[in-house]
Amino acid sequence: MSIARKTPTIQDVARFARVSTATVSRALSSPERVSEGTRARISDAVEATGYTLNQAARSLRQRTSKTILVGLPDIRNSFFSTILDAIEREAALRGYGVLVCNRYSGPNPARRLGEYFLSHRADGLLLLDGSLDLEQLLELTREPSAVPLVVACEEIPDASFHTVKTDNPRAAAHATRHLIDQGHTRIGHITGPAGNVLRQERLAGFMQAMDEAGLKVLPDWIFPGNFMMESGYAAALQYLAMANRPSAVFAANDETAIGFLSGLREQGLECPRDISVVGFDDLAVALHYSPPLTTVRQPREKLGQLAAQTLINILEGGVEAKPLRIVLTSEMIIRSSTARYFPPPHS
Amino acid sequence: MSIARKTPTIQDVARFARVSTATVSRALSSPERVSEGTRARISDAVEATGYTLNQAARSLRQRTSKTILVGLPDIRNSFFSTILDAIEREAALRGYGVLVCNRYSGPNPARRLGEYFLSHRADGLLLLDGSLDLEQLLELTREPSAVPLVVACEEIPDASFHTVKTDNPRAAAHATRHLIDQGHTRIGHITGPAGNVLRQERLAGFMQAMDEAGLKVLPDWIFPGNFMMESGYAAALQYLAMANRPSAVFAANDETAIGFLSGLREQGLECPRDISVVGFDDLAVALHYSPPLTTVRQPREKLGQLAAQTLINILEGGVEAKPLRIVLTSEMIIRSSTARYFPPPHS
DNA sequence: TGGCCGCATGTAATCGATTGCATCGCAAGT
DNA sequence: ACTTGCGATGCAATCGATTACATGCGGCCA
Numbered sequence: 163m164s165i166a167r168k169t170p171t172i173q174d175v176a177r178f179a180r181v182s183t184a185t186v187s188r189a190l191s192s193p194e195r196v197s198e199g200t201r202a203r204i205s206d207a208v209e210a211t212g213y214t215l216n217q218a219a220r221s222l223r224q225r226t227s228k229t230i231l232v233g234l235p236d237i238r239n240s241f242f243s244t245i246l247d248a249i250e251r252e253a254a255l256r257g258y259g260v261l262v263c264n265r266y267s268g269p270n271p272a273r274r275l276g277e278y279f280l281s282h283r284a285d286g287l288l289l290l291d292g293s294l295d296l297e298q299l300l301e302l303t304r305e306p307s308a309v310p311l312v313v314a315c316e317e318i319p320d321a322s323f324h325t326v327k328t329d330n331p332r333a334a335a336h337a338t339r340h341l342i343d344q345g346h347t348r349i350g351h352i353t354g355p356a357g358n359v360l361r362q363e364r365l366a367g368f369m370q371a372m373d374e375a376g377l378k379v380l381p382d383w384i385f386p387g388n389f390m391m392e393s394g395y396a397a398a399l400q401y402l403a404m405a406n407r408p409s410a411v412f413a414a415n416d417e418t419a420i421g422f423l424s425g426l427r428e429q430g431l432e433c434p435r436d437i438s439v440v441g442f443d444d445l446a447v448a449l450h451y452s453p454p455l456t457t458v459r460q461p462r463e464k465l466g467q468l469a470a471q472t473l474i475n476i477l478e479g480g481v482e483a484k485p486l487r488i489v490l491t492s493e494m495i496i497r498s499s500t501a502r503y504f505p506p507p508h509s
Numbered sequence: 510m511s512i513a514r515k516t517p518t519i520q521d522v523a524r525f526a527r528v529s530t531a532t533v534s535r536a537l538s539s540p541e542r543v544s545e546g547t548r549a550r551i552s553d554a555v556e557a558t559g560y561t562l563n564q565a566a567r568s569l570r571q572r573t574s575k576t577i578l579v580g581l582p583d584i585r586n587s588f589f590s591t592i593l594d595a596i597e598r599e600a601a602l603r604g605y606g607v608l609v610c611n612r613y614s615g616p617n618p619a620r621r622l623g624e625y626f627l628s629h630r631a632d633g634l635l636l637l638d639g640s641l642d643l644e645q646l647l648e649l650t651r652e653p654s655a656v657p658l659v660v661a662c663e664e665i666p667d668a669s670f671h672t673v674k675t676d677n678p679r680a681a682a683h684a685t686r687h688l689i690d691q692g693h694t695r696i697g698h699i700t701g702p703a704g705n706v707l708r709q710e711r712l713a714g715f716m717q718a719m720d721e722a723g724l725k726v727l728p729d730w731i732f733p734g735n736f737m738m739e740s741g742y743a744a745a746l747q748y749l750a751m752a753n754r755p756s757a758v759f760a761a762n763d764e765t766a767i768g769f770l771s772g773l774r775e776q777g778l779e780c781p782r783d784i785s786v787v788g789f790d791d792l793a794v795a796l797h798y799s800p801p802l803t804t805v806r807q808p809r810e811k812l813g814q815l816a817a818q819t820l821i822n823i824l825e826g827g828v829e830a831k832p833l834r835i836v837l838t839s840e841m842i843i844r845s846s847t848a849r850y851f852p853p854p855h856s
Numbered sequence: 857t858g859g860c861c862g863c864a865t866g867t868a869a870t871c872g873a874t875t876g877c878a879t880c881g882c883a884a885g886t
Numbered sequence: 887a888c889t890t891g892c893g894a895t896g897c898a899a900t901c902g903a904t905t906a907c908a909t910g911c912g913g914c915c916a
Binding site (some may be wrong): 217227254265282379391421 | 587
Binding site (some may be wrong): 171173183184186187188191213216218219220222223224284443 | 901904
């Protein structure tokens, strides 16, 4: 029955309020430029017609889409999705939409991201990891796309991007020292994926702490991982096959730690009786795992919120003179997956 | 140094190829309408100028944004984020962008979603849960927003929406029967959040299976949950305080199951020795939990992919005559959190 | 009284792509 | 040879909002 009306335009509002579209536009975007009387008439007209802005038209004219693009390596990982949650909330608050681009793979990932800007679909990019290489990132920020960019989670050394991150090397060192303090001397590490900045930072923190304590790290004790449970599980198999096993392992994130523990348990090893394990991230499941995981809590919500704020500030306030570097501090959460080391009775 | 060139427009391409913009537009969107020679010249010109379409301009003219909106209740939950992952992949393949709207709360959530359409930012809506009530949903599909809608995960009975979902009642009944088959007779259930369709369906399946087996369900044995770990943990406390405890529990999802098990373990109860637990979803962690969780695997990737395909087909092919109902079947995954029931030696 | 200023508002160009209609040229049909 | 038809292309309107510039009006000052 209902006639399929088109959505009302600014013309309809103007006609209803008996003013020009220019005045309507002004009344909506800078009310102080319009006299009180007309302002009221226009606001009535908006009400009456049920007007909403056509964002496409505005975008075309203003070259602004009120949308940010979030690039993530893997949205299924709850570490990232929690950050995305915070970003979305903050963006919505400031009137921005959030486009997601997950696992930008293919021949030229930066190109895929860049196209969002060339086609004017997004105003700025929030990148949640550094799996793009520096070259590609730089290309993004150059003409013609010239993407306003904030990199979260990771920092690219010497590069001129705004970054919001946590202090990974320090936190990794802290986690490692926690194991050392408990008497462990043979400590291994399951790394993040190759080519990832986080991998470097956490590994570096680990190595530094070991070094400072005067402890050796055998090459065997560095297990390759990729932040996913399966890789932790694979590390467990490797671990079990070793002759001279570490008595503790610092995993680059909670998921890896969980996979690792699960692999060990299958073969009858128990944590923390037989081995101590520290994770990283403090996912929700860390608290509820068996054993509850000792881990490093990253302020993920804060991180996402700050990253979004930073990006939107840049978009609205123009270009910052020099790249901002915001570093949040993580917090060590000690639970039951780590315990004091007691040397086995020697034969 | 570099001059801040504007991004090239279709005018630039036209000038370069010495044709009109109309021809360029046609060459790009329906090449067969343009002669081979000019087509080649234009494609060279595109190459040379580095042209990319201005999506805002196209949106304005065509009243189409090539963007879909995904509404989710909680993106942090890896159940949803996995589906979103699949959606995003499928959408990208078909040239669509994905806007996310997480936890649409506030006074009028449907309004917030609807505004994306009124402002022409999205062409269609993919709703990943049914926490909106029917009234609000109906309002969305009416003029003036008239949103093409596909509801995933949940089905609203008697309503005329396209839906893609899994067979929850059946899967829930299946999970329950698995416990019954193992000799359990006193079986409890931790529900989903109030007002959620999934809660109803899984509860219904559970009740039906119990009923068919001639088993009673005490009111105490239905624990209120909300799909989050904390609620499972809370259920554990409730469970522990009970006199006549069930010997098995079917949790409405894996997260709840995990929280529940973690609460029990704190008090020294062990699974599956003291209790059998079945989850739902088969999250990655289910396999790596201790004990590995018996659960119901929902084809999440498939679900996301189908939902996205369905929506995009509708967007591109016009309106379907009658609402599509796609029901995927889930699969029971039996691991170690369930075991044969042995009655305790009676005193 | 005349000139000037500034506020409120209108007029019309503009953003970039699409598309209905017009035009042109060439080939085929009678 | 003249018309008809069709394929290829151009012209110009259009989508809806913004905004530079123009206009008109009232008040203020000299």
